[in-house]
Amino acid sequence: MPQDSGMNQIIFLYLPLFFIFYFLILRPQRQQQKKVKQMQANLKKNDEIVTTSGIHGTVAIVKEKTVVVRVDEGCRIEFDRESIASIKSEIKPEVVK
Numbered sequence: 142m143p144q145d146s147g148m149n150q151i152i153f154l155y156l157p158l159f160f161i162f163y164f165l166i167l168r169p170q171r172q173q174q175k176k177v178k179q180m181q182a183n184l185k186k187n188d189e190i191v192t193t194s195g196i197h198g199t200v201a202i203v204k205e206k207t208v209v210v211r212v213d214e215g216c217r218i219e220f221d222r223e224s225i226a227s228i229k230s231e232i233k234p235e236v237v238k
Contacts, residue, residue: 181222184208189229192220197229 147159184190188200190210198210210217 146160177226180228181225184222184228188227189228191227193224193226 167180182225184200184203186200186203189197190200190208191197192210196210196212196218198218199214200208201211203207207221208225218220
């Protein structure tokens with residue numbers, strides 16, 4: 142019978158730790174991954190993007206698995222959709238002079 146009490150103590154100690162770990166680390170990470178996948182699936186022409194390697198550009202052509210990004214005049218690079226890190230905000234900050 143004392144062995145059973147020890148098992149209960151272990152369960153009551155580790156079970157709350159697991160839930161804390163899940164709700165503070167795993168769940169937010171999965172939600173962020175879903176948002177990134179949705180953003181990558183909804184790319185469209187003329188979106189200003191940033192790649193995972195830090196290259197800034199504008200989407201020129203959207204293909205099934207890749208995206209052609211216009212980096213400069215006459216310079217286009219083809220990237221996998223997974224390498225697009227973010228879309229720049231549509232709202233441009235005002236420059237105060």
